[in-house]
Amino acid sequence: MEKTKLQVFIKPSQLSRRIKQLAADINHDYRNKIPIFIGVLNGAFIFMSDLIREIDVKCEVDFLKLSSYGDSKISSGEVKTIKELNCDVKGRDVIIVEDIIDSGLSMKYMLSQIKKHKPKSVRLAALLHKKDVAKIDFKIDYLGFAIDNKFVVGYGLDFAQRYRNLKGIYVL
Ligand code: IMP
Numbered sequence: 594m595e596k597t598k599l600q601v602f603i604k605p606s607q608l609s610r611r612i613k614q615l616a617a618d619i620n621h622d623y624r625n626k627i628p629i630f631i632g633v634l635n636g637a638f639i640f641m642s643d644l645i646r647e648i649d650v651k652c653e654v655d656f657l658k659l660s661s662y663g664d665s666k667i668s669s670g671e672v673k674t675i676k677e678l679n680c681d682v683k684g685r686d687v688i689i690v691e692d693i694i695d696s697g698l699s700m701k702y703m704l705s706q707i708k709k710h711k712p713k714s715v716r717l718a719a720l721l722h723k724k725d726v727a728k729i730d731f732k733i734d735y736l737g738f739a740i741d742n743k744f745v746v747g748y749g750l751d752f753a754q755r756y757r758n759l760k761g762i763y764v765l
Pocket residue numbers: 636661662668691692693694695696697698699700743744745746750751752
């Protein structure tokens with residue numbers, strides 16, 4: 594794959610170190626609970642798989658899929674559910690796993706959808722947050738890295754569906 598236009602942003606070693614720390618926090622907070630991790634497809638699939646393997650409390654996993662961006666770098670502001678949940682989250686402790694919070698619109702929509710199913714609790718784990726883009730009105734309980742407003746790819750994150758397979762995170 595052509596990597597010439599890509600600039601290293603977060604190395605695989607930094608990702609794995611940080612993810613171990615997030616998992617340690619989750620393991621501590623959810624001891625004696627059985628959380629359901631809900632990953633947001635497609636972007637969160639690699640973060641989810643690495644995070645979940647550091648979790649040592651009993652847990653379940655599901656995914657849902659939203660769409661908003663098409664193949665553009667700028668959010669269309671319109672969010673839809675493409676794949677619904679398969680699990681019943683009523684009365685359960687839910688941890689949403691997302692790759693990146695940019696405008697926060699996708700997560701706002703996602704939280705409203707999940708809360709309709711009356712979970713006992715909902716927390717959010719996000720690998721990245723573009724901290725200067727927008728003021729978000731929800732809390733990111735487990736955040737990997739707060740980053741500047743740059744378009745990043747790799748480690749699950751794409752541009753026009755490409756680059757998800759890269760082991761690190763790069764600025765495009
Ligand atoms: P938001 O609704 O603006 O917060 O956008 C969130 C979604 O847009 C994320 O789940 C990503 O799928 C995508 N996204 C936002 N910023 C980037 C980026 O820098 N690289 C790749 N995808 C991004």
